[in-house]
Amino acid sequence: MNDPVLEVDRLAVDIRTPAGTVRAVREVSFSVRSGETLALLGESGCGKSMTAQAIVGLLDPVAHVAGGAVRLDGTDLLTLSPAQRRRLAGPGLSIVFQDALTALNPVQTVGAQLAEPFRIHQRLSRRAARARAVELMERVGIPEPAARVGAYPHQFSGGMRQRLLIALAMALHPKVLLADEPTTALDVTVQAQIMELLRELRTEQQTALILITHDLAVVAEQADHVAVMYAGSIVETGRVAEVFSRPRHPYTRGLLDSVPAEVARGATLKSIPGSPPDLHSVPSGCAFRARCPIAGDVCAEQRPILVETGPGRLSACHHWRELTDD
Amino acid sequence: MTEPATMEASLLDVAGVSKTFHVARGSSGRNRLRALDGVDLRLAHGETLGLVGESGCGKSTLARVLLMLERPDEGSVRFEGTDPFALRGKELLKWRRRVQMVFQDPFASLNARLCAEDIVAEPWRTHRDLVPAKERGRRVAELLEMVGLRAGDARRYPQEFSGGQRQRLGIARALALEPDVIVCDEPVSALDLSVQAQVLNLLTDLQSRLGVSYVFISHDLSVVRHVADRVSVMYLGKIVETGPTEQVFDRPRHPYTAALMSAAPVLDVTSGVRRERILLKGEVPSPLDPPSGCRFRTRCWKAQDVCAQEVPPLEPSGDEPLHAAACHLPLQGAAIG
Amino acid sequence: SVANSGPEASSSGAANSVRIVLPEEPPTLEPCDASLTATGRVTRANITEALTERDPGTGQLQPALATEWKQGSPTEWTFTLRKGVKFHDGTAFDAKAAAFSIERTVGSKIDCNVDGYVFGDVKLTVTVADDSTLKVKTAKPDPILPLRLSFVEIVPTTTSATGKVREPVGTGPYKIAKWDAGRSLRLERFAGYWGKAPDFAAAEYVWRTEGSIRAAMIKSDEADIAVGLAPEDGAGDSAVQFPNNETSYLRIDATKPPLNDIRVRQAINYAVDKDGLVASVFAGLGKPAAQVVPEGVTGHSSAIQPWPYDMAQAKKLIAEAKADGVPTDTPITIIGRNGIYPKAAEAMEVVQNSLNEAGLTMKIQMLDVNAWLEYLLAPFPKNIGPTLLQAQHGNQAGDAAFTMGQIYGSKGAQSSYGTAELDDLISAAEQDSGEERQAAFAKALEYQNKEVVRDAVLAHMTGILALSKKVAYKPNAATNDEMRLAEIHPAG
Amino acid sequence: MTPVDAPAIRRATWWRLLLRDRFACLAVVILLVVAAAAIVGPILLGDLAIKQNLRAVNRPPFSLDDGWAFVLGSDSLGRSLLARLIVASRTTLSVAIPAVVISLVVGSTWGMWAGYHRGWRENVSMRVADVILSFPSLLLAVVVLYVFSPSAGNIILVLAIARIPIYLRAARAESAELQSRLFVDAARTFGTGSWAIIGRHVAPTVLPTLFTVATLDFCFVMLTESSLSFLGIGIQPPDMSWGLMVAQGRQVLQSAWWIAVFPGLAIVVTTVSATVLASWARLAMDPGQRWRLTLPRSRRKNKALAEEVQP
Amino acid sequence: MLTFLRRRIISSAIPLVVVVLGVFYLARLTGDPANLYLPLSATPEMRAEFAARHGFDQPLLVQFGDYLAQVVRLDFGESLRTAEPAAAAVLRAFPATLQLAGATMILAILGAVVVGSWAAYRPNSLADRVASFTSTTAASMPDFWFAIMGVLVFAVALGWLPTSGTEGAAAWVLPVLTLLIRPFGVLVQVVRGAMVTALSAPYIKVARSKGAGELRVIFGHALRNAAPPALTVAGDLTIGLVNGAVVVETIFGWPGIGKLMITSILQRDFAVLQAAVLVTAITIFALNIVIDACYALLDSRVRQGVTT
């Protein structure tokens, strides 16, 4: 198998808050290979977007990378100069941000915004870049692209804006595409189209995809590997089918149990009780222990580290063995 | 309660609502975008109405009309028989308290200058009698915890929250007034399954305890299926199909609905078998220049000449009187899956 | 240097033109408005000339376009006009032109400033005897008619009689070459001038409101003469001082208590430290004054001495008045006018301070010209309390007649108070001529100073102008109103 | 965190934020000194400030030969410049602050209202602003002088009216944009009245810009006030204001620079302090930027990063 | 766009009349000009005659009617002071002011955009402090300091520039610099504030994710979003200059409209005042139309009056 294009190694992100600096992402490591999809799953607020933004080097100024390495084709991005990073932004790494509805510049035409990558990286003429923009719009299924290329973001519905952002991120056929909840605002038909598009991109361009989503069905359909995050750390990784069918972390299992489809309408859905720890006071030991049905004494004392639980599978649970039988 | 004998008293009645926006001229040379075109909707007490449809088909616009953020060009909105647009002063305030909305965009709908506590408590500053000032802190904490946030988050600002956390703030705020109707525009799209389950449980719980009604807009069909009693399907500003959830999901009559249902990814980890999908051909037509007749005909695999000429009316079918579809050539109870 | 590339230098050889910077642009060059300082300074004796002219040094009347004049009867004067004089447009000057000019100016419908200023309600009948003889009749005997006529600038008969002209034609040594309104005015030597040709081929006027800029223009060699400077403007070595015939004074509104008590008015005169004022506020320029009619003007009385600074006496007088029931506590307002002379506001603060010390209650109100004029000129605003008015008087004409009636006569336009006795003295003096005239006016002045005490005279003022090293010019009392280009010479 | 002590915490945080910003602290100290001067100055130094000494005029500054009162020199009437500066602060502030505050409050409220409601209210308001703007304020001043009795109140009024359009227009533009935001829509759905929305959502975003403009308007108003004084409106000697002192000193800028320069500096320092404070407040009031004030002073991200890399 | 213009022009007509009427009426409240134009010793008859000649003896309404009738014929009356047509005086002075204001504002806006963006790039950084501090200090200084010090240094001591006047490019330097400082200082603050907000918007991150350089981010993306408040304030500052840069005009002998207006107010030269106000008002109204058009150009949301 080929080498991973992107390797994230013990990445840590700190946030400065009025009450002091907190660590939002703690020692996250994973890697993706060309043409592969890694799904990043996890509780909302567990640091998925932070991780993604840290990888592309676009954290909010309140946050900063506090350690670790992000290697694209072997070069550590964190040691590059801003200019070198910029050169990679687009053709190397690109990202679809989560706030689709505000991520487009309200005062520029979408055409100009879509054309920008071509103007920056390929130095295309205005006209040529615009033509490419129209193509992109067409690819993501915007009706009448040639006419709407001159329209402004507010003239598009939420879902259309999301598609535009995806188009933008795909523009330069990046080696690695990070998509932060790219289809949340899309109806299923468009979602299917987009996923199809991403799949094509993956097979044709050998793009590696890091997909952040809450939609387990999408993960199941699209991803090769999955990494489950909880409270800033990765708690479980592995191939999708295996992780979903035999979760080896109680959090993953809780997540899978919460799928609504199985339950009768109006009935109570299962959910993991409690809420994730406050970043300011992550308890010692296992961060999940307060909500964990199988927590034991050791969980309070020792922070579990990712251990191999099978071929290509890692889990950070002291009691992963107890879950294997399920 | 005295109810009209014929039908269950509806809480919310929308009839023939249309809304046109003026936009920059498109290639078709038109600048009037008909985002809603004669939409009828009915919501009963304690009911959840699911609203699904393609993105850009006008769901949010409809929600905004329901909340009187947008004045419809035509048609009427009736809440318990009265036109909310005609309300003034105290009456209006009372109405406002009873109808709330969760906005689709969790970032833009929160003022970045207010902290979570102020955001959630904002409605009480208008409806002062609802929660006494002393109680507010406690109630905010309660609401935050209800949606799976921590009481300690009360002093944080929207931009310090993750996408899903913001979305929950929006839900907490809508719940603050203990309304009778909540229009939820994609309320759980950014939530992980566990929290989503928590929130959905919360909503159903409120419904069973307090009889809250919901208009529930979502792209996630499994969620809609779980929460909605009835579903309306929209396409290009029109309702194309409406009916009880099971009937619509299991026996879609409009081809668009069928396509929608088939496109939904399903979590089936064990088999790994992918289900047959109806992949819609063609492009979504421009709302500026919708097709004549049936709006779906350009992408419909069953379309015939009549579809181009006549606008199909929304009509119930014989065997399922509550299940109506606007199609000249409705599908015959073909379950897909 | 770059600085030399100004309009003045580039448009003509600097050596051959004199560059003058004025405080303001002449609103018009209309000769019949030449009694306006800004107009007269440029027009008079440069562009146009009058029949007679007054020597500012001696006060004597000199021939100009008239070579001689005599009084045939108390109401009739005969003027013999100069021959061979040409207007700038080539037409010859003759008695018709003179008569036309007088009629145009005096009692005409075009609101000549000179008319009101010099002639008032004097009625004249002008007859042309022959080309070079002019007869002027007055309704009443007018001993100073030739002096008055020194203000009537002569223009050709082609000049509009129904409206004012902005660019007149005259007989003067310079004619208007180009008036770039708002920016500059250029006069050029008139080749056909009847008299001695002036030294400079041209004069270039520009105007800058700011005194320090005018001074700076001399230093940076952008101008040769800067007019109307204040001591603080930084003209340095180039500054030349000259008495400018203005006298500053405070007009006391003696009709209202407590100012209607003469002791209070005297106290005011005692209380103001004129020497201190001149030394500090006027930076040593000017001279403490005793009367509004300065030396060199007919009617000046050398007998009047400045009131001594005697605060004790002032306090005593006020106390006495107070004891007699005069409401000395009534607030008195000093109506000041900003910019009437340099540091006008400070001067009033000094006055205020002294009078407060003497036992009065003073307030100050500094106004702009028009608002101040409302107080200066009768009828005065109603419902105002007692006031002291900051004023300044300049007698350009050189005869107390232009001062007394206006300021001290009980019907004078600027007079807030007068007595019948004083009125009589003044009107008697106005009929006199020669030595008697001088004595009669002096007597009236002395009477006012002793018995009426209607004002507190502060100082005879001093003007400053700055000269570049290239020009020689000796300013005199009339310089402000009439700046003769012919008297400006290249230095050395 | 109990909600009861929330305001206390908020206040404490403000203090902490202020203390972390040395410049803002300095600005506050300066403004407090000026305020103190305005309050007690006239009581303590009122007489000294108008005591003339025609024998000791234009004494240069920075010399103690004539006593401490003359460290800043004397003016052209021999009065202590220091005392005048201090005493003048009261009149200055009591004209400038009301003038700026009135124009700010009226202009911004009106502008926000107009922008929020849009439609005819906006159009009419903007045209009114145009009218005021195209109206020479000096004419207004002269009219006041003629028609009303000149007083400090009138000068404030003239200055305030002339400045209202500035705020009106700026507030209108921003609030017109804000009123279309989703969070405003959200507030509408609670039934929040327009004024409450303006106060809660529009004002906090609009005001920081206006504060910035207003602080710079201070010096403008202080200097303009003096020019109105020359028309006979408002401040008249022996009352004094910084603007008037600057204006009177203008004539002697070359021979006795200190007479104009010190009051001018007072204006500059006060204005700059106010601006510094305004820009601090702008950061402190914006939750998205507030963290910048909490940065350690010798912050260097890279250094922090180097230290924190995990073993 | 055309309908917008048409509507704006029509809706500006009434305010314009209000301005003219207001000036006409208020000017006449400020005392009798006769005092200024007649010699101090003028007799009551002369005054009456003066009033009659200029129509001041008529009821105000009649005077205004006459005036309007004149204006419609493009006759703006005659200056009391200089006896020349008021329109001539105004049209002579106005271009001078416009040129000065134009040059100043262009430089101020360009400078403020650069400096303000630079300061906003890292709020509270040293660069920000320095930029803000120097620009506000400069902006709050009395303008005549600059003017006079500039003259003393550059004209008198160094001889590089002329002290005053209007001839040649060098004559522009000091007036423009003097005029510049205040608008510049104010605009730096406003641009900075707006840019701080704009630079923290999500779309900035998106722009960076495309590999856009910082200059492109600042000027291509943030600036247009930050422009509206700056545009408003710049408009007001321009209006301030159009209304006259009195100090500069006075000191540098620049024959502009500001000085003309002040003189005509102080000299009760009604015809000139009215003509001057009419011209400046039209300019101001036009300027505001331009500014509104700029808003629309900058932001299509404004153009369409659409809400998001």
Ligand SMILES: Nc1ncnc2c1ncn2[C@@H]1O[C@H](COP(=O)(O)OP(=O)(O)OP(=O)(O)O)[C@@H](O)[C@H]1O
């Ligand atoms: N500026 C900030 N100050 C303090 N905490 C912050 C800030 N920004 C983010 N956080 C916290 O950091 C954590 C990680 O946020 P992140 O956006 O990465 O979550 P996420 O996993 O993407 O969640 P979601 O699925 O809801 O988008 C969250 O708990 C959030 O509250």
Ligand SMILES: Nc1ncnc2c1ncn2[C@@H]1O[C@H](COP(=O)(O)OP(=O)(O)OP(=O)(O)O)[C@@H](O)[C@H]1O
């Ligand atoms: N203010 C507006 N001006 C112009 N067009 C608008 C406006 N608001 C919405 N539209 C258009 O109206 C149509 C319906 O928009 P709406 O936001 O209601 O869609 P939606 O069904 O909510 O889509 P999504 O699921 O993507 O949010 C879209 O084509 C959109 O572009």
Ligand SMILES: [Mg+2]
């Ligand atoms: Mg996220």
Ligand SMILES: [Mg+2]
């Ligand atoms: Mg929507």
